[in-house]
Amino acid sequence: xxxxxYRCPLRWADMDxxxxxxxxxxxxxxxxxxxxxMFRLAPGDGSASFxxxxxxxxxxxxxxxxxxxxxxxxxxxxxxxxxxAASLTVAYEVKDMATAELPERVYVRASTVVVPYxxxxxxxxRITAEERFFLQKYMDDE
Amino acid sequence: xxxxxYRCPLRWADMDxxxxxxxxxxxxxxxxxxxxxMFRLAPGDGSASFxxxxxxxxxxxxxxxxxxxxxxxxxxxxxxxxxxAASLTVAYEVKDMATAELPERVYVRASTVVVPYxxxxxxxxRITAEERFFLQKYMDDE
Amino acid sequence: xxxxxYRCPLRWADMDxxxxxxxxxxxxxxxxxxxxxMFRLAPGDGSASFxxxxxxxxxxxxxxxxxxxxxxxxxxxxxxxxxxAASLTVAYEVKDMATAELPERVYVRASTVVVPYxxxxxxxxRITAEERFFLQKYMDDE
Amino acid sequence: xxxxxYRCPLRWADMDxxxxxxxxxxxxxxxxxxxxxMFRLAPGDGSASFxxxxxxxxxxxxxxxxxxxxxxxxxxxxxxxxxxAASLTVAYEVKDMATAELPERVYVRASTVVVPYxxxxxxxxRITAEERFFLQKYMDDE
Numbered sequence: 210x211x212x213x214x215y216r217c218p219l220r221w222a223d224m225d226x227x228x229x230x231x232x233x234x235x236x237x238x239x240x241x242x243x244x245x246x247m248f249r250l251a252p253g254d255g256s257a258s259f260x261x262x263x264x265x266x267x268x269x270x271x272x273x274x275x276x277x278x279x280x281x282x283x284x285x286x287x288x289x290x291x292x293x294a295a296s297l298t299v300a301y302e303v304k305d306m307a308t309a310e311l312p313e314r315v316y317v318r319a320s321t322v323v324v325p326y327x328x329x330x331x332x333x334x335r336i337t338a339e340e341r342f343f344l345q346k347y348m349d350d351e
Numbered sequence: 352x353x354x355x356x357y358r359c360p361l362r363w364a365d366m367d368x369x370x371x372x373x374x375x376x377x378x379x380x381x382x383x384x385x386x387x388x389m390f391r392l393a394p395g396d397g398s399a400s401f402x403x404x405x406x407x408x409x410x411x412x413x414x415x416x417x418x419x420x421x422x423x424x425x426x427x428x429x430x431x432x433x434x435x436a437a438s439l440t441v442a443y444e445v446k447d448m449a450t451a452e453l454p455e456r457v458y459v460r461a462s463t464v465v466v467p468y469x470x471x472x473x474x475x476x477r478i479t480a481e482e483r484f485f486l487q488k489y490m491d492d493e
Numbered sequence: 494x495x496x497x498x499y500r501c502p503l504r505w506a507d508m509d510x511x512x513x514x515x516x517x518x519x520x521x522x523x524x525x526x527x528x529x530x531m532f533r534l535a536p537g538d539g540s541a542s543f544x545x546x547x548x549x550x551x552x553x554x555x556x557x558x559x560x561x562x563x564x565x566x567x568x569x570x571x572x573x574x575x576x577x578a579a580s581l582t583v584a585y586e587v588k589d590m591a592t593a594e595l596p597e598r599v600y601v602r603a604s605t606v607v608v609p610y611x612x613x614x615x616x617x618x619r620i621t622a623e624e625r626f627f628l629q630k631y632m633d634d635e
Numbered sequence: 636x637x638x639x640x641y642r643c644p645l646r647w648a649d650m651d652x653x654x655x656x657x658x659x660x661x662x663x664x665x666x667x668x669x670x671x672x673m674f675r676l677a678p679g680d681g682s683a684s685f686x687x688x689x690x691x692x693x694x695x696x697x698x699x700x701x702x703x704x705x706x707x708x709x710x711x712x713x714x715x716x717x718x719x720a721a722s723l724t725v726a727y728e729v730k731d732m733a734t735a736e737l738p739e740r741v742y743v744r745a746s747t748v749v750v751p752y753x754x755x756x757x758x759x760x761r762i763t764a765e766e767r768f769f770l771q772k773y774m775d776d777e
Contacts, residue, residue: 226650265374
């Protein structure tokens with residue numbers, strides 16, 4: 210039920226000539242959130258295997274509001290929407306939370322299908338029971 | 352009925368530490384194909400307006416095969432799947448065509464919803480009749 | 494005499510196919526440090542003008558040790574080595590400081606000549622007295 | 636005495652929020668020219684070894700004129716200025732040649748020190764006689 214929160218640092222050059230964070234760069238932000246979740250947090254929770262390799266099979270991404278460079282990181286919520294035998298789907302919201310003055314502002318909603326990959330054998334592999342246990346904690350049907 | 356063909360140059364640094372073109376970079380390739388289609392070709396065909404501003408509203412992208420850096424550009428086929436009052440959808444295949452020795456190899460299939468944007472008025476705008484005429488020529492339901 | 498310290502976040506995709514942070518990406522890190530120094534800190538100290546425009550005239554950069562992706566930001570020390578009528582030079586060291594176990598590890602030494610630029614007039618401009626006062630505090634001949 | 640000519644394709648997103656090709660991206664252009672020269676051309680001339688590994692030790696780069704995105708590749712001249720026992724220096728000019736209407740326009744002048752690297756042994760290596768022979772053909776003291 211928990212959602213993973215990643216605070217993503219921006220770089221000035223993430224903006225394009227229109228003066229907004231370029232649409233492609235948001236996928237880079239999602240990659241950073243996903244790597245932090247799958248490579249760093251997961252092992253810390255007892256599962257070392259995702260950092261051994263994983264492949265992106267699909268992205269869907271909707272752009273809701275433009276984002277401009279700032280020094281404050283932009284929050285990304287990440288959660289798990291599906292765990293299959295050999296793939297998992299994570300969803301994200303890139304957004305500033307509501308404050309006393311401002312309502313929530315969602316910049317991007319997206320989801321990614323990830324396939325765990327055995328780099329040595331050079332092929333996809335099944336999700337382990339330990340990984341499944343870790344992922345369940347971030348499951349949300351939303 | 353025609354499809355637009357863009358031959359996309361790769362850069363060596365498009366590869367990530369896994370030694371393949373990074374999944375995010377494919378979105379950059381699609382941007383290049385789309386800009387060549389909407390900013391360069393469209394005006395050449397009589398429609399100057401897309402280069403005046405456009406916003407990406409959504410991407411869907413499926414990764415089929417890994418791609419490694421090479422000196423030969425990778426072909427991208429682009430076509431139009433839908434034209435609405437104030438948005439259009441383009442689809443793409445990033446692929447090497449079949450040769451005498453090898454079958455077709457599709458690396459990526461994707462689609463993008465684009466919203467024409469009036470930069471001066473700072474808001475979306477409707478597609479003009481002239482633009483619609485241009486886009487119809489690349490229409491494909493597939 | 495003071496040096497400005499910027500803690501630069503890495504991104505996983507900063508690594509290239511050789512598995513190290515790509516040499517070009519270090520220039521991006523230096524840009525982030527410089528922008529934090531010139532656009533954010535300087536105005537905070539009373540000088541708003543650098544964010545109004547500045548142009549890079551020259552970089553020199555020496556690569557000392559390879560750097561691999563990590564979750565911990567990499568420290569960048571930045572200081573000013575020269576202030577002329579219409580340009581300034583900043584120097585940097587990208588390095589991990591010495592610890593009880595490890596000596597200092599310098600990854601990159603570099604310097605950049607920056608020219609303040611009047612975006613409206615579209616031409617270089619002189620450094621103001623207020624800017625000079627700010628820059629003097631970070632002066633170091635080293 | 637010959638100079639190597641590389642025609643470098645631009646990408647729209649190479650521009651930053653100031654509407655010019657970002658200064659860091661020029662280093663990416665130089666990398667593309669250098670890889671084309673050292674990885675692709677050199678082997679074709681009988682020397683396969685540079686693609687086996689090489690490390691950038693130093694860049695110097697001077698920015699002369701701003702460059703804006705265009706569909707036409709930008710020419711980069713590359714030549715060799717020094718060959719030592721275990722390093723070589725290449726110089727570059729990124730420029731549009733003079734035409735009937737316009738004089739030569741130099742955007743960037745730069746040089747790079749490259750160290751051949753033995754990836755298996757994980758250390759720098761000496762330049763071979765065959766490589767030296769290849770490099771001599773592009774030697775220019777300028």
